[in-house]
Amino acid sequence: MTRQWAAAVVLMVAAINAARAEDYPARTVTMIVPFAAGGPADVTARIVADIFTRHLGQKFVVENAVGAGGTVGTLRAARAAPDGYTILSGHMGTNALASAFYPNLGYDPQKDFEPIGLSAEFPEMLVVRKDFPASNLTEFIAYAKANASKLNVGHAGLGSVSYIGCLLLNSAIGIKPTMVPFTGTAPVMNAMLTGEIDYECDPVLGTLGQVRAGNLKALAIAAKKRSPMLPDVPTSYEQGLPEFDCAPFYGVFAPLGTPQPIVEKLAEALNKGLGEEGVQKRLADLGADLIEPDRRGPKVLADVVRSETARLMPILKAAAEK
Numbered sequence: 001m002t003r004q005w006a007a008a009v010v011l012m013v014a015a016i017n018a019a020r021a022e023d024y025p026a027r028t029v030t031m032i033v034p035f036a037a038g039g040p041a042d043v044t045a046r047i048v049a050d051i052f053t054r055h056l057g058q059k060f061v062v063e064n065a066v067g068a069g070g071t072v073g074t075l076r077a078a079r080a081a082p083d084g085y086t087i088l089s090g091h092m093g094t095n096a097l098a099s100a101f102y103p104n105l106g107y108d109p110q111k112d113f114e115p116i117g118l119s120a121e122f123p124e125m126l127v128v129r130k131d132f133p134a135s136n137l138t139e140f141i142a143y144a145k146a147n148a149s150k151l152n153v154g155h156a157g158l159g160s161v162s163y164i165g166c167l168l169l170n171s172a173i174g175i176k177p178t179m180v181p182f183t184g185t186a187p188v189m190n191a192m193l194t195g196e197i198d199y200e201c202d203p204v205l206g207t208l209g210q211v212r213a214g215n216l217k218a219l220a221i222a223a224k225k226r227s228p229m230l231p232d233v234p235t236s237y238e239q240g241l242p243e244f245d246c247a248p249f250y251g252v253f254a255p256l257g258t259p260q261p262i263v264e265k266l267a268e269a270l271n272k273g274l275g276e277e278g279v280q281k282r283l284a285d286l287g288a289d290l291i292e293p294d295r296r297g298p299k300v301l302a303d304v305v306r307s308e309t310a311r312l313m314p315i316l317k318a319a320a321e322k
């Protein structure tokens with residue numbers, strides 16, 4: 001092919017892509033959620049999918065693609081065609097810290113995605129089964145130290161945020177209980193209700209309903225401030241364990257190479273949705289920290305991925321080595 005021909009082909013492909021981006025979305029979009037239905041990742045993603053559906057005029061359908069702490073679904077999203085029709089609702093584990101746990105992840109969280117924007121942040125919370133013999137963090141620590149080998153901790157897989165939260169907790173206490181993986185924390189909660197699992201660390205929304213109903217006990221919020229949804233639950237800081245600090249971000253990502261006009265359309269729709277009173281109420285009622293206007297959009301999400309990776313990677317490596 002002559003140089004002129006090659007240049008013409010490149011221009012033609014660019015023109016076709018631009019036209020496609022202009023029409024976007026022209027059909028149903030799949031949003032991959034790499035954890036089980038009913039848990040924090042899934043519930044957050046469904047709120048976001050509804051925002052996109054309403055603002056972009058096509059159906060955004062959630063598909064739960066679970067396994068390996070969310071890295072199976074995330075890898076699938078990274079390898080999907082970069083045409084805007086497969087996107088990902090990921091979080092601090094899948095899109096920042098997973099590489100601490102998987103040497104051969106198959107994707108680079110910082111390089112293989114086009115960030116769209118943050119959707120929410122949720123503080124985590126330590127929750128124990130109803131008849132666990134502790135009613136606060138001090139009693140929990142004493143019991144856990146004396147009985148560590150008998151305790152089962154539920155989590156959503158190596159590198160998931162529920163795994164990371166309890167890793168920080170366990171290493172601060174100096175215990176190594178049995179870590180039991182599930183495909184998400186919705187099934188962990190069911191296993192706690194039957195007594196198969198003793199405790200978990202999950203974003204507030206995961207267990208809020210069961211804690212309020214008195215079926216599970218919340219012992220500590222893993223953050224500096226209490227959750228307005230559970231104002232009686234003291235923080236880890238108040239109870240003398242500041243190392244238990246975990247508030248994962250949730251965000252939307254598209255595969256690397258997704259045309260910029262599509263990235264911008266998605267970011268604008270998400271921005272509009274997060275500004276809606278109804279969406280804000282819904283997220284706040286679930287225990288979320290809302291994403292303020294100055295923290296919306298692709299650049300902030302890219303910065304958060306970088307800064308959370310830099311901040312937490314050494315802490316996690318130290319905790320895992322303890």
Ligand code: MLT
Pocket residue numbers: 035036039040041042070093155156159160161162163183184185186202203206
């Ligand atoms: C879930 O949504 O199932 C979990 O919260 C995911 C996780 O722990 O990372």
